[in-house]
Amino acid sequence: MGRKYFGTDGVRGRVGESPITPEFVMHLGYAAGQVLVAGRGSLPPNQHPTVLIGKDTRISGYMLEAALEAGFTAAGVNVLMTGPMPTPAVAYLTRALRLQAGVVISASHNPFEDNGIKFFSADGQKLPDSVEEAIEARLDHPIVTVEARQLGRARRIEDAAARYIEFCKSTFPNHLDLRGMRIVVDCAHGATYHIAPHVLHELGAEVIAIGNEPNGFNINDECGATYTKALSDAVRAHRADLGIALDGDGDRLMMADAAGRIYDGDQLIYVIARHRIQSGYMKGGVVGTLMTNLGMEHALGRINIPFERAKVGDRYVLERLHANGWMLGGESSGHILCLDKHTTGDGIVSALQVLRALRESGEALETMTADLAIYPQVMINVRVAKGFKLGVVPAVSASVAEAEAALNGNGRVVLRASGTEPLIRVMVEGRDADQVRHTAETIAAVVRTAAAAG
Numbered sequence: 001m002g003r004k005y006f007g008t009d010g011v012r013g014r015v016g017e018s019p020i021t022p023e024f025v026m027h028l029g030y031a032a033g034q035v036l037v038a039g040r041g042s043l044p045p046n047q048h049p050t051v052l053i054g055k056d057t058r059i060s061g062y063m064l065e066a067a068l069e070a071g072f073t074a075a076g077v078n079v080l081m082t083g084p085m086p087t088p089a090v091a092y093l094t095r096a097l098r099l100q101a102g103v104v105i106s107a108s109h110n111p112f113e114d115n116g117i118k119f120f121s122a123d124g125q126k127l128p129d130s131v132e133e134a135i136e137a138r139l140d141h142p143i144v145t146v147e148a149r150q151l152g153r154a155r156r157i158e159d160a161a162a163r164y165i166e167f168c169k170s171t172f173p174n175h176l177d178l179r180g181m182r183i184v185v186d187c188a189h190g191a192t193y194h195i196a197p198h199v200l201h202e203l204g205a206e207v208i209a210i211g212n213e214p215n216g217f218n219i220n221d222e223c224g225a226t227y228t229k230a231l232s233d234a235v236r237a238h239r240a241d242l243g244i245a246l247d248g249d250g251d252r253l254m255m256a257d258a259a260g261r262i263y264d265g266d267q268l269i270y271v272i273a274r275h276r277i278q279s280g281y282m283k284g285g286v287v288g289t290l291m292t293n294l295g296m297e298h299a300l301g302r303i304n305i306p307f308e309r310a311k312v313g314d315r316y317v318l319e320r321l322h323a324n325g326w327m328l329g330g331e332s333s334g335h336i337l338c339l340d341k342h343t344t345g346d347g348i349v350s351a352l353q354v355l356r357a358l359r360e361s362g363e364a365l366e367t368m369t370a371d372l373a374i375y376p377q378v379m380i381n382v383r384v385a386k387g388f389k390l391g392v393v394p395a396v397s398a399s400v401a402e403a404e405a406a407l408n409g410n411g412r413v414v415l416r417a418s419g420t421e422p423l424i425r426v427m428v429e430g431r432d433a434d435q436v437r438h439t440a441e442t443i444a445a446v447v448r449t450a451a452a453a454g
Contacts, residue, residue, distance in 0.1 A: 003129070003132055003133060003136055004136055005019050005028075005136060005139070006132040006135075006136065007419040008312070008313035008315060008316075008419030009108065009116070009118055009313065009314075009315070009419060010104075010116050010117050010118025010119065011028065011116055011117045011118075012107050012110070012114065012115070012116030012117075013114065013115075013116065014113055014114055015058075015060040015113060015114065015115050020060075020064070020114070020115050020116065022063055022064065022066075022067040023067075025064050025067040025068055025071070025117060026067040026068070026070050026071040026074075026143070027071060027139060027143060028068070028071060028117060028135070028139065029067065029068040029069070029070065029071025029072045029074075029075070029103075030071035030072070030074050030075045030138075030143045031071075031075075031135045031136075031138035031139045031141075032051075032071075032072070032075075032101070032103075032119065032135050032138075033049075033051075033071060033072045033073075033074070033075025033076065033077040033152070034075050034138050035131065035134050035135050035138060036049040036051070036075075036077055036100050036101060037049060037075060037076055037077065048076055048077060048078045048150075048152050048153075049076075049077050049078070049100040049101075050077065050078040050079070050080060050097075050099045050100055051072055051077055051078070051079055051080070051094075051099060051100060051101045051102065051103055052079075052080045052081075052082065052090055052093055052094050052097065052099050052101075052102045052103065052157075053065060053068055053069065053072075053079055053080070053081045053082070053090075053102075053103045053104075053105065054081075054082040054083070054084070054085035054086075054087070054089065054090040054093075054102070054103070054104050054105070054160075054191075055082075055083070055084060055085070055104065055105035055106060055191070056084060056086075056087075056104075056105070056106040056107075056190050056191040056219060056248050056249045057084050057189060057190055057191060057193070057214035057216060057219050057248070058105075058106075058107070058112045058115055058216060058219055058248075059112065059216030059217060060112075060115045061084075061105050061106075061115065064105045064115060064117070065081065065105055068103060068105070068117070069081070069154050071143070072152055072154075073151055073152035073153070073154055074143060074145040074146065074151070074152075075146065075152070076146040076150045076151060076152050077100075077152045078152045078153050078154070079152060079153070079154040079155075080097070080099070080154075080155060080156070080157050081154065081155070081156045081157070082156070082157055082160040082161075083156065083160070084191045084193070084194070084214070085104075085160055085161070085164070085191055085195075086164070086190075086191045086192050086195060086249055086250030086251070086346075086347075086348070087104045087106060087108070087118070087191070087249040087250055087251045087344070088250060088251055088342060088344050088345065088346035088347070088348075088349065089160065089161075089164040089167075089191075089195070089250070090102040090103070090104045090120060091120045091124040091125070091342070091343055091344045092124060092164060092167050092342065092343075093160060093163060093164065094120050094121075094122065094124055095122070095123055095124035095343065096163065096167075098122075099122065100122050101119055101120060101121060101122065101127075102119065102120035102124070103117060103118070103119055103120075104117070104118050104119075104120070104249065105117060106118070106191070106248065106249040107248070108247060108248055108249045108251065108252070109220055109224070109225065109226045109247040109248055109249075109252060109333075110220065110248075110421075111219075111220060111221070112216065112217050112218070112219050112220075112221070119131075119132075119135075120344070123343065124342075124343035124344060125318065125343050125344060126314075126315045126318065126344070161194055161195060164195060165195060165198050165199055165202070168195070168199045168346075168348045168349055168352065169199060169202060169203060171338075171341040171342070171349045171352055171353070172203060172352045172355070172356060173356060176356060176359050176360070177203055177204035178200060178203045178204040178205035178355065178359075179204035179205075180204075181204075181205045181206065181241045181242065182205070182206045182208065182238065182239070182240045182241050182242075183200055183205045183206070183207055183208070183240060183241065183242050183243070183244060184207075184208045184209075184210060184231060184234045184235050184238055184240045184242070184243040184244070184256075185197055185200060185207060185208070185209050185210070185212075185243070185244045185245075185246070186210050186211040186223055186224055186225075186230055186231045186234070186243070186244070186245040186246065187209065187210070187211045187212045187224070187246055188211045188219060188220050188223050188224025188225065188226075188245070188246055188247050188248050189211050189212070189213060189214040189215070189218040189219045189220070189221065189223060189224075189248075190211075190214065190219045190220065190224065190246065190247065190248030190249060190250065191248065191249050191250050192246050192250040192347070192348065193209075193211070193212040193213070193214055194212075195250070195348065196209075196244070196246060196250070196347075196348050197209040197212065199348055199352075200244075203352075208234065208238050208240060210223070210230065210231075210234050211223040211224055211230065219248040220247065220248045223245075224245055224246060224247050224248065225245045225246055225247040225252040225253060225254045225333075225334050225347070226247060226252075228245050228254050228256065228262045230245075231243040231244075231245040231254070231256050231260075231262070232256050232260035232261075232262060233260070235256045235257075235258065235260050236259070236260045239258075240258065241258050242255065242256065242257065242258065242355075242358075242365075243255060243256030243257075243260075244256075244347075244351045246347040246348070247334070247347065250346070250347050250348065251314075251335060251344070251345045251346060251347055252265075252333060252334035252335055252345075252347055253265070253268060253334045253336060253347040253350045253351055254268075254334050255268060255351065255354060255365065257364060257365040257366055258364075259366075261365075261366070263365055263369065264332050264333075264334065265330050265331050265332045265333055265334040265335060265336055266288070266292055266293045266295075266296040266332045266372075266374065267296075267365075267369050267372060267374070268334075268336060268350065268354050269286060269288070269296070269328065269329070269330050269336055270296055270299060270300065270368075270369060270372050271354050271357050271358075271365065271368045271369060272328060272336075272338070272350075272353050272354060272357060273286050273300065273303075273305055273328055274303060274357075274368060275356070275357035275360065275361055275368070276328070276357075277303060277304075277305060278361070279360065282305065282328075283325075283326065283327045283340070284306065284324055284325055284326030284327065284328075285300075285305050285306030285307055285308065285324065285326050285328075286300055286305055286306070286307050286308075286326070286328050286329055287307075287308050287309075287310055287317045287320045287321050287324070287326060287328075287329030287330075287337075288307060288308070288309055288310070288317070288329065288330070288331070288332075289309060289310050289311065289312045289313070289316070289317060289331050289332075290309055290310075290311065290312055290414045290416065291312055291331065291332050291333075291379075291414060291427060292309060292331070292332055293332060293374050293375055293377055293429060294375050294411070294412060294429055294430075295372060295373045295374045295375045296372065296374070298373075299371060299372040299373070302371065308320055308324065310329075312331070312416060312419070313419055314330070314331065314335040314337060314344070314345045317329040317330060317331065317335070317337055318337060318339075318344075321337060321339055326339075327339045327340045330345065330350075334347070336350035336353075338350060338353050341353065375411070375429050375430060375431055376429060376430065376431070376432070376433035376436045376437075377427065377428070377429035377436065378427070378428050378429070378436050378437050378440040378441075379425055379426065379427040379440070380425075380426045380440050380441065380444040381418075381423045381424070381425055381426075382423065382424045382425075382426060382444050382447045382448050382451060383422060383423055383451075384422055384423065384424050384447075384451040385422065385451065386422045388417075388422070388424070388451055390415060390416075390417060390424055390447070393447075393450045395446055395449070395450055396415070396443070396446055396447055396450055399442065399443050399446040400413050400415060400443060403428065403439045403442070403443060406435070406439065407428075407430050407435070407439070410430050410431050410432070411428065411429050411430020411431065411432075411435075411436065411439075412427075412428070412429050412430070413427070413428050413439070413443065414427040414428075415427070415443070415447070424447050424451070426440055426443050426444045426447060427440070428440040428443070
């Protein structure tokens, strides 16, 4: 069975348009609640399943939180609500509190007009496809509220932030601290605004926080991991040693050195991997994605670290890590998985692993990445109608084949549909920057023409 509503990262869209309406989200909560009740496992017959609901700082979060609460309680599921909380915090708390599921209301790095719903299982991992399909199947049935004595209850938990701050700190070695470091942290006016600065401060850093004044409308707005100019400028202005940029829900990471140079997910994964193999605690290899820079693959090979590519999306990276028994992987966009520290991608935890590498090695980001040559890479997003089928357009296939022949083994072409937006992403990378740019623009033009023709 295919999935109608769930993409690579839950259900997402523009607020007020299907499926991100209060009616649908209430039904989604009810359907998910029914699946939880049906699969209650070892729970006693008289005990309700319990879910945790967290959200980012979008204005629409209030509305969607209320809708989810109504749906879950109507199905006989208890609800704990955290208020604004990073996505990885919900994953952690779901597992730590021994709950049946966690739910995050967030559209991650998207603008405030969008929102979404994503689920975590009891073990703090993304739901398997089979469970998402079971939830979708229940959406075909109307809401039938359980009898009054079986309704779920809802309450807020007040210490969620403190619990998660302590968890993040626990992933940094006890023998290390951040004293003497001035760090800028850009919270993207998102869910980490009341978390990340405290984690760094309590580990000893002098912290300059920016993007930490959410108003419901400014999440990811020219700030955070998707707009790193703000971080770069702030690091230079404050003469900081380092900068950390997170996205709206706290699962992406970019960093800057003292000169304001930005380091993306590929470079940061390389720093962690290089330090781990030098320190003798690297387990297995690294999983990247189709979008991981070819230079990263080559650099890992030079230090004898195996590398494998997965489909784009942290859930697919996670699948390959589990299959291989490896611990480290992620995406250029800043999703980094350190499975010896957390069950899911976590921007704060990943930043702490990079900081560990810097503190223990005594090196700077620039020197730790000196032997990593990032090849020029261009990605162009082409907006298409929903349901546009890329693989059935002969002109696009011909354009890609011609480009690959011209690159002659010195680059790569990747075309893929976004899992969260109606976009085709055209990515070209290679050793020659001018050739890469020209090739990407040529293929994007062909895709744009095909999309306009329907």
